Amino acid sequence: MAAITPCLYCSSMAISKLPRSHIPLGNINHVNAAWWGRQLSFRCSLKASQKAQLRDKLKVKLFSLKECAISIALAVGLVTGMPFVDWSPNAYAANPAMADLSVLISGPPIKDPGALLRYALPIDNKAIREVQKPLEDITDSLKVAGVKALDSVERNLRQSSQALKQGKSLIISGLAESKKDHGVELIDKLETGMDELQQIVVDRNRDAVAPKQKELLAYVGSVEEDMVDGFPYEVPEEYQSMPLLKGRATVVMKVKVKDNPNVDEFMFRIVLDGYNAPVTAGNFLDLVQRHFYDGMEIQRADGFVVQTGDPEGPAEGFIDPSTEKTRTIPLEIMVNGEKSPFYGATLEELGLYKAQTRLPFNAFGTMAMAREEFENNSASSQVFWLLKESELTPSNANILDGRYAVFGYITENEDYLADLKVGDVIESIQVVSGLDNLVNPSYKIAR
Numbered sequence: 001m002a003a004i005t006p007c008l009y010c011s012s013m014a015i016s017k018l019p020r021s022h023i024p025l026g027n028i029n030h031v032n033a034a035w036w037g038r039q040l041s042f043r044c045s046l047k048a049s050q051k052a053q054l055r056d057k058l059k060v061k062l063f064s065l066k067e068c069a070i071s072i073a074l075a076v077g078l079v080t081g082m083p084f085v086d087w088s089p090n091a092y093a094a095n096p097a098m099a100d101l102s103v104l105i106s107g108p109p110i111k112d113p114g115a116l117l118r119y120a121l122p123i124d125n126k127a128i129r130e131v132q133k134p135l136e137d138i139t140d141s142l143k144v145a146g147v148k149a150l151d152s153v154e155r156n157l158r159q160s161s162q163a164l165k166q167g168k169s170l171i172i173s174g175l176a177e178s179k180k181d182h183g184v185e186l187i188d189k190l191e192t193g194m195d196e197l198q199q200i201v202v203d204r205n206r207d208a209v210a211p212k213q214k215e216l217l218a219y220v221g222s223v224e225e226d227m228v229d230g231f232p233y234e235v236p237e238e239y240q241s242m243p244l245l246k247g248r249a250t251v252v253m254k255v256k257v258k259d260n261p262n263v264d265e266f267m268f269r270i271v272l273d274g275y276n277a278p279v280t281a282g283n284f285l286d287l288v289q290r291h292f293y294d295g296m297e298i299q300r301a302d303g304f305v306v307q308t309g310d311p312e313g314p315a316e317g318f319i320d321p322s323t324e325k326t327r328t329i330p331l332e333i334m335v336n337g338e339k340s341p342f343y344g345a346t347l348e349e350l351g352l353y354k355a356q357t358r359l360p361f362n363a364f365g366t367m368a369m370a371r372e373e374f375e376n377n378s379a380s381s382q383v384f385w386l387l388k389e390s391e392l393t394p395s396n397a398n399i400l401d402g403r404y405a406v407f408g409y410i411t412e413n414e415d416y417l418a419d420l421k422v423g424d425v426i427e428s429i430q431v432v433s434g435l436d437n438l439v440n441p442s443y444k445i446a447r
Contacts, residue, residue, distance in 0.1 A: 112139070113271075113363040113409035114217060117248075120358050122275055123227040125174040127167030131190075132220045134160035138213045147204050154201045161194050176229035183226035190219040228275070233340040235278055239330065243286035243441055245274025249434025251288055254427045255298070255420060265427065266419070269412035270367060274437060276334035276341065276358045277407035280369055280379070282438060283329045284407065287318055287381055288429045289443040298424045300384070306420050307370060309382035317380020320442070329369070331376040332405045334358040344376055347402030361386050361400045365410030365417055368400075385410065385417055 110116055115136050134156040141152035164171075168187065175183035193216045200208045231246040253268045272281040287293065293308065300307035310316060320327040334341040335355045347355050361368070366386040372378035386400070410417065 109360075109362050111362050111364070112136070113365060113411050113414065114214075114221065116359070116363055116409060117271055117273060117411070118217075118221045118224055120273060120276055121224050121228060122232045123174070123224055125171065125224070125227055127163070127170035128174065128220065128224055128227070130163040130167060131160050131171070132217070132224075134163070135213060135217055135220065138209065142206075142210060147206055150201050150204060150206060150209070153209055154198075157194060157197055157201065161198075164191065164194070171223065174227045175223075176226060178229070179226035183223050186219050186223045186226070190216060190223070193219060231278075232275065235340075236343060239279050239343070241440055242279055242329065243282040244278045244439040245272060245281035245285055245434075245437055246278055246439050247274050247434060247437030248272060249274065249281070249285055249437055250432050251285070251429050252432055253293075253429045256425045256427050257420070258423055258425075259421065260419065263419075266416045267413060268365075268410050268416070269432075270408050270410050272367075272408040272434070273359060274407075277332050277405055278341075279329050279343075280332045280405045280407040282440075283327070283379075284369075284383065285431065285435070285438050286441055286443050288431060289435075289438075289441060290318075291428075292318060292381060293426050294428050296426050298420050298422055298426070301420050301422050301424075303387060303418070305384040305386055306417050307382065307384040308426060309370070309380075311381065317382065322442070326380055328378055328380050331371065331379070332407075333402055335402075346376065349376075352402070355402065357401045357406065359406035359408075361398050361404075361406060363409050363414070364388065365414030366406055367408040367410065368404045368406045371404070379405065387418055 110119065118132060138153050138156045141156055142149050144152060164187075171187065172180070172184060193212065197209070197212045197216065200212055225248070228247075234240075235244055249272045251270050251272065253270060255266045255268070257263055257265055272285060274281040292311075296308055296311070298306060298308050299310055311318070315326060317326045317328065319325065330343045331346065332341045332343055333347060334357065335347070335352065336358055337355075342350060347353070347357070360366075364387065368384060368386070369379035370382040370384050
């Protein structure tokens with residue numbers, strides 16, 4: 001099973017597989033900063049000595065001396081100036097992709113999983129985004145106490161409604177031809193829902209605002225999905241025979257809870273995003289259809305992540321019956337501005353230090369693959385959900401983005417993740433939509 005801890009040779013953490021020897025670090029404030037600098041210098045020198053080998057393998061830009069110096073300086077800053085993070089003592093870590101400082105002071109990040117999924121769609125339609133944004137802003141308006149919040153909600157609604165009226169023709173023209181009728185029907189429902197929300201505001205019924213906002217944003221997201229015409233790019237040839245999710249799918253995970261007098265089970269709704277991680281999401285969905293996770297325990301729950309997927313026995317991943325070998329998948333990272341994902345390399349190794357991932361670790365319940373610490377293409381079946389922000393993983397500027405493959409978000413009941421404990425059992429994971437987007441499903445092969 002995998003774990004995250006600070007590494008003695010870097011300023012990061014890793015999510016990698018057990019068993020492996022490790023050295024507990026404890027409170028990093030007690031570590032000598034100069035010692036850390038020497039260790040990081042050694043790490044950088046190792047990178048330099050292996051540069052030719054890694055360039056041939058990855059064909060990417062590696063650490064420069066300047067970048068190593070920045071890495072060391074920031075690591076020393078972490079040791080001397082950052083509040084202590086209470087890490088689990090049971091593991092080890094990999095070096096981080098250091099965030100660009102301009103990112104650290106950028107505007108507030110998007111943390112809502114639904115919004116992240118909407119913005120991650122491969123569309124370019126400004127008109128629908130101008131409808132979407134004011135509806136999302138209602139969440140901030142509702143932070144104002146009492147019915148005073150409704151004045152801001154009304155402004156948000158007015159802005160969104162005007163944007164829909166002015167941009168309706170552009171929105172309709174952006175719909176995929178095969179989905180146009182469905183999209184127009186959704187737009188009609190959206191207009192009706194806006195009128196209903198207006199009446200809710202007039203009635204000063206604050207409690208009814210959030211449910212109606214959720215409904216309207218669901219319509220917006222569905223309209224945006226109807227703008228996607230087919231799958232937008234070709235997966236590299238070496239991965240085309242793997243299970244691929246060419247689109248999105250939704251699953252429901254039922255977890256049986258132990259030692260909790262208040263509840264017997266939790267239900268989590270998870271959206272898998274194959275537009276931005278077709279190999280990773282396809283691998284997981286294929287395992288779901290094999291019932292691989294059914295009956296498996298939660299294997300880590302430490303307040304930072306919840307993790308599962310390590311099968312019983314010596315194997316650390318899924319053994320494909322057709323090959324009798326562990327099925328592994330490549331690291332898969334989609335970056336904003338790119339038409340297809342990068343494979344087999346972290347953004348740090350690619351030299352993309354300022355790049356923003358399309359599926360960031362911003363939301364509570366972000367879902368990603370665990371892998372071996374120093375093997376980018378070693379993910380198999382172990383998955384984890386991020387629980388909280390810490391000093392090393394703030395939304396929009398963390399050191400997990402670009403190092404681990406995010407492929408979905410929990411969109412309902414994500415807050416209950418924090419209540420899961422080691423030993424709780426996944427009763428089932430069932431597909432509720434999108435199974436027809438799975439290509440090359442191996443679960444259909446006789447086992």
